Amino acid sequence: MAFLEICTYPNPVLKKKAVPITEIDDSVLQLAEDMIETMYQAPGIGLAANQVGRPLRLIVYDVTPKDQPRNPAVLINPEIISGEGSQSQEEGCLSVPEYYAEVKRHARVTVRGLNDRGVPVEICGEGLLAVVLQHEIDHLEGVLMLDRISALKRALYKKRRQKQLKSDNDSH
Numbered sequence: 001m002a003f004l005e006i007c008t009y010p011n012p013v014l015k016k017k018a019v020p021i022t023e024i025d026d027s028v029l030q031l032a033e034d035m036i037e038t039m040y041q042a043p044g045i046g047l048a049a050n051q052v053g054r055p056l057r058l059i060v061y062d063v064t065p066k067d068q069p070r071n072p073a074v075l076i077n078p079e080i081i082s083g084e085g086s087q088s089q090e091e092g093c094l095s096v097p098e099y100y101a102e103v104k105r106h107a108r109v110t111v112r113g114l115n116d117r118g119v120p121v122e123i124c125g126e127g128l129l130a131v132v133l134q135h136e137i138d139h140l141e142g143v144l145m146l147d148r149i150s151a152l153k154r155a156l157y158k159k160r161r162q163k164q165l166k167s168d169n170d171s172h
């Protein structure tokens with residue numbers, strides 16, 4: 001078990017389209033386990049493999065309320081097969097530090113993929129679960145929440161981030 005480093009914007013790996021997993025071997029299972037630990041430590045409610053520098057089609061998430069026992073899920077090669085309605089929720093992203101913005105997404109989605117035992121699963125989610133599934137599957141396409149906000153907001157964030165990175169560099 002290990003904590004992984006989370007890649008942050010503008011790391012180019014976040015723009016990479018992740019490739020399907022063809023064999024669920026020990027290295028994939030280890031990665032999933034490490035991603036779950038990294039997600040809880042961050043803390044976050046979802047993580048895509050690109051975010052830890054591995055452009056594979058693998059996501060983990062847990063939308064269980066904090067006062068309830070953890071219930072992590074692993075989805076391999078997830079695909080949104082249908083989406084309906086719309087919702088706008090404030091989102092954050094472990095790869096977009098210190099930033100929150102409202103993002104418009106489907107209210108309900110149905111996702112197909114494989115669980116960590118390679119068994120096909122179909123997940124219907126609404127509300128927060130629907131947001132997390134769409135957000136994480138976006139990552140696998142190289143799409144960040146920044147790509148789903150207005151160009152003006154995006155430009156402001158990029159400016160802020162550049163300043164932040166510059167001052168981090170100056171202080172080292």
Ligand SMILES: [Zn+2]
Pocket residue numbers: 092093094095135139
């Ligand atoms: Zn994210």
